[in-house]
Each structure stands twice: as C-alpha cells, then as structure tokens.
C-alpha cells in the first residue's frame with residue numbers, strides 16, 4: 001500500500017513531536033505587497049503599478065500598492081517585530097524596478113541598493129537569516145512593454161538583473177529563490193486575466209511564459225554556480241505552488257484525472273528542474289499535442305525543449321521552495337469540443353471544493369490539513385527526498401486582531417507537517433508563515449488579510465499590532481513544538 005493511502009482524510013490528532021534540530025521558522029512577504037514608496041527615490045514603474053493605476057476597478061477595493069505597509073520606511077520596525085517573535089529567517093523579495101528602474105542593468109539605482117543593504121544588515125544584526133526571492137511578480141513596466149515572459153529575451157534580462165543582486169548582496173545572503181510561483185504568473189497573468197498583465201491567452205501564452213521562465217531560472221542558477229557560489233557559498237532554488245488534488249472516486253478514470261491535474265499544475269515546472277530526466281511531463285506533451293493538432297495548429301502549443309535545453313534546466317536547484325494553502329477535489333471530465341485553445345481543456349479535469357471544508361476569507365482557500373501531508377509525500381516520492389523549504393502557508397480573514405481561525409489553521413497545518421516529517425520521513429528544512437504583515441493581496445486589495453501582524457491602512461503611519469496568531473506563532477518557536485492549550489488572546493481593547 002502506498003504511503004498516500006495510509007493518510008486518513010479525517011482530521012487527525014495533534015502531532016506532539018518537536019520540530020527537528022536545525023529546522024528553521026520564518027515569515028514571508030514580497031516587495032510590491034509591503035514596500036510602498038512606489039515612485040520614490042529613483043524606483044521605476046512596475047507592472048502592478050501600471051495595472052492598478054489603469055484598472056482600479058479590477059482590484060476588489062480599488063486600491064493599489066502605492067504605500068502598502070510602507071515597509072520601505074518602516075523596515076526597522078518589521079525587523080524588530082520579528083526579533084520579538086523569535087523568527088529565524090525572513091523571506092522577502094527584491095523589487096527589480098527599485099534596483100534597475102529601466103529594467104536593464106545599464107542604470108543601477110543607488111537608493112535601491114542602499115535600501116536592501118539596510119534591510120539585510122538590520123536582519124543580520126538581529127540574527128535573522130535573509131532569504132531573497134528575486135522575482136515575486138513585479139516585472140519592470142519597460143520589460144512588460146516588450147512582452148515580459150512571452151519574450152524569450154527575458155532570459156537575458158533576468159540574468160543581468162540577478163547578477164546585480166548577487167554582486168551587491170551575495171556576500172551576506174545565502175538563500176536565494178529565483179521565481180515565486182511560475183504557474184500563478186503564467187496561468188493567471190498570461191493564460192487568464194486574474195493577475196497582471198492579464199493577457200488572457202489560455203493554452204498559448206501560459207505555456208510560452210512557462211517555457212521562457214524555466215530557461216531564465218536555469219540561467220540564473222548556472223550564473224550563481226559558475227561565478228558566485230565558490231566565494232559566496234549560498235544556496236539557490238525556486239518556489240513552486242501547488243494545491244493537493246484529491247480524486248473524487250477510486251474509478252481509474254478519476255484517479256488518472258487527479259494525477260493528470262497534479263502533473264499539469266505541479267510537475268509542469270517541477271519535472272524539468274527536479275527530475276533526473278528533466279523535460280515536461282509526458283502527459284502534458286501528449287495531451288497538448290493531441291488537442292493542438294485537432295484544433296488545426298501545425299505544431300503543439302506547448303513549446304519543445306531541445307536536448308541541450310533539457311540538460312541545461314534539469315538539476316538546477318539546491319532546494320525546492322514550496323507554497324501550499326489548500327486542496328481541491330477532482331474528477332475526470334469529458335473531452336471538450338474542439339474550439340479555442342485552453343489550458344483547462346488540455347488538462348481535462350473537473351475540480352471542486354468539498355462544501356464541508358471550512359473556508360478562509362479568500363474563496364479559494366479551504367482548510368484541509370491532510371492535503372498538505374499528501375502533497376509533501378507526493379513530492380518526496382517523485383523527486384527523491386528533495387530538500388523542501390515551505391516558503392508560504394497561511395490563512396486569510398477580514399480585518400481583526402483576535403484571529404482564532406488563523407491559529408486553528410496553523411495548528412492543523414503544522415501538525416500535518418510534523419506527520420510528514422516524523423511519520424513519513426519527508427525532508428523539510430524550514431517553514432515560513434505567509435505573512436508577517438497584512439498586505440496588498442493583489443486583486444483582493446486589502447480586503448483579505450493574511451498577516452500575523454495587523455496593519456492599519458487608514459492611518460498614514462501604518463501602525464502594526466500583533467494579532468493573537470503572532471503570540472501563538474511566537475510560542476511555537478519558543479517550544480519548537482505545538483503548544484497544548486490554546487490561550488492566545490490579544491488585549492480586548494483592540495478587538496474589532
């Protein structure tokens with residue numbers, strides 16, 4: 001019986017084991033979601049500045065990241081809060097257009113370098129390890145105007161940019177992530193219109209984006225290994241995101257559909273990098289070629305890697321960053337009539353949420369802790385004990401300080417993580433809660449809150465207040481296991 005079958009689908013007992021020695025706890029944010037200072041001190045415009053200013057109606061509350069949490073000015077306070085909480089590492093991202101206002105490296109903004117140097121130094125002075133995401137969705141507008149990830153020159157542009165980052169920060173930064181969530185960038189930004197640049201070209205632009213992004217990742221990895229690793233001695237990986245996809249029945253057709261969905265979502269980016277044979281999953285190549293031909297295309301809409309490219313991309317990791325939030329039920333779908341290209345028709349899988357699962361404020365986020373354990377086992381079995389950093393996991397609610405639902409979420413998901421580590425032997429090195437702060441949640445503006453720490457966005461000072469969950473997380477870090485009793489309260493004067 002495979003390990004996956006042994007994991008029951010009911011809520012389990014709280015795992016009382018400790019987190020292993022050396023296991024790191026952190027929090028995560030990203031530049032555009034927290035920094036603000038969108039046009040200050042030489043920063044160039046990025047894709048999200050342009051998108052939110054042009055189409056405020058596409059953002060739930062019509063807001064933008066112009067000021068966000070103002071972490072550009074308040075980073076010292078953020079670091080002090082993390083210090084108080086006992087946070088061991090901080091995952092944040094660099095704003096490409098703050099460092100290179102024109103996108104290209106011929107013009108480096110000294111204030112951008114200064115800002116990240118100050119942040120990195122403040123972290124190190126407080127014994128917090130910096131983990132840098134090089135790209136968390138905020139493409140310089142100049143490069144987006146040239147097509148962003150749909151232009152294969154992105155490989156060169158990204159390499160120029162990361163070189164500047166390695167040169168200036170690599171003496172002190174030892175953990176690098178090239179890209180945050182390629183599938184979200186490519187599927188929601190290029191295939192659909194949910195995220196900027198909203199190209200809405202499903203089944204074409206998404207695959208093109210993925211293809212160029214994988215090559216850009218590999219070139220950044222090789223640059224680091226060839227030019228910087230021997231001196232700087234850091235590690236470099238990529239962050240992928242995946243739901244767990246659970247089959248709705250044990251019929252072969254449904255089991256195969258669930259597996260197909262996993263391959264279209266997770267393995268699309270994982271297999272080329274983490275599998276010894278590299279390249280896209282066979283099922284993707286087969287399905288997309290089949291439908292492309294039926295639609296009248298002369299070649300598959302999924303671009304092909306050459307032999308050299310497969311070799312160049314495979315193995316380009318020191319670790320896997322994994323973002324995980326939730327689970328979906330899946331079942332087999334009928335072959336859809338041939339009409340326009342579509343990622344969903346290529347995958348041919350229906351998906352839905354079990355209505356009994358508790359929901360976060362974000363409608364896509366249901367609380368299903370056992371799915372986390374199954375996903376970790378899936379990855380560990382397929383990619384031979386690859387070292388995993390959980391780079392995001394968290395829960396959204398509406399504005400408030402007494403966030404008991406978030407505490408429940410963390411308790412259950414961390415218990416599932418302990419099960420995966422202790423009972424299944426999955427090689428997990430660390431865990432970052434998303435997020436340190438309430439922040440600009442992309443198209444959901446400031447409506448859905450993910451922070452352990454509350455930010456008052458109506459106050460120009462953007463004051464921060466720890467929520468009950470921040471106290472809970474602090475206690476986990478102190479004990480290095482899950483606390484038995486939940487008595488995490490905030491001052492009742494502050495309850496919304």
Ligand code: PNW
Nearest residue numbers: 030180181184241323325364392434441
């Ligand atoms: C992540 N989904 O994106 C991002 O890395 C963060 O910037 C973001 O704030 C956070 O999750 C919360 O949304 C996701 O549809 C986007 O499943 C979409 C999904 C999951 C994560």
